[in-house]
């Protein structure tokens with residue numbers, strides 16, 4: 227689950243990281259009020275930023291500076307009317323504008339292949355890290371945190387030194403890196419990114435003093451750990467979640483959309499993966515991974531069917547149920563019901579074995595479903611049905 231910048235900054239602040247003050251507004255008048263406060267408190271300008279769950283807001287015109295209340299209100303109105311990469315802007319963040327001397331990238335991710343937390347840094351901050359990785363991979367510094375001891379002090383110092391942080395800011399930068407690491411671990415995040423981590427000229431005092439500040443924050447919480455963080459779960463923005471992902475989550479169905487044309491409905495994650503493999507072996511491509519879970523009842527089956535059919539790429543559906551706790555007849559009834567609600571005619575091949583398979587067979591035959599006994603046969607029939615459907619247009 228992605229957090230908006232404002233909520234991500236809350237987490238960073240709680241972890242003790244330097245984040246300049248900010249406010250959130252959803253109307254131009256609120257933007258004006260917030261700007262007025264910062265300008266009255268001595269800020270020369272304010273920055274106004276779209277709160278949408280995508281990167282590259284700056285490039286898309288969603289990050290703007292304003293020097294007066296009037297200007298802030300106008301900019302706020304313009305940004306609040308924007309849609310960035312398909313997402314409508316409903317809120318903006320307002321903060322005193324930083325006078326930036328240098329921009330760094332600092333991030334922590336869960337690196338599954340090494341089973342450790344990976345810290346990444348770069349002296350080329352401000353731009354998206356994917357872009358740096360593509361064009362100048364050497365500009366990214368990587369350090370794996372120790373699995374038990376965490377990010378050790380010397381590791382943090384080495385990281386920021388190699389990022390090009392000057393000696394005078396080394397200690398602060400290293401403690402920020404440790405803070406980023408801790409924010410990731412304590413919140414069960416799989417990504418914490420500060421971009422830019424900026425060297426900022428301290429406002430207006432002419433002393434030329436510089437300090438490091440987290441000007442942007444991106445945090446993604448591991449969905450599987452959200453139950454441990456009800457306060458974070460409450461921050462979920464349903465507007466920005468894919469409708470299919472939301473329905474799947476609410477129904478307790480594991481669903482991942484893929485690129486192929488064979489919709490798969492299976493119980494059990496292992497069986498779902500096997501089914502996908504056999505679809506490929508039969509010459510097809512799965513349209514999704516879908517695990518309806520154990521003990522699924524008829525209503526869950528129809529919800530799964532809706533999820534599969536909502537994907538226009540789907541040209542055939544393969545249902546593969548191994549009845550254990552899940553009863554075959556219950557699934558069969560769910561399929562009959564789902565087909566009666568079906569808005570487009572997609573061929574379906576059903577294989578149900580195990581608990582109450584015979585009753586399931588009776589129900590399916592009475593309803594004229596195409597059935598299969600072995601999984602290979604089911605996969606072949608589904609792939610054949612999909613290509614027939616394809617030929618028919």
Ligand code: GDP
Pocket residue numbers: 273275280281282283284285289322323324325326329351352353421422441442
């Ligand atoms: P992103 O494009 O979605 O990553 O949004 P950011 O918050 O990172 O902003 C993009 C860029 O806008 C930053 O890299 C900065 O160059 C610039 N920017 C952001 N905040 C400020 C600020 O307070 N002052 C100034 N001068 N520039 C800023």
Ligand code: MN
Pocket residue numbers: 352421422442443
């Ligand atoms: Mn950024």
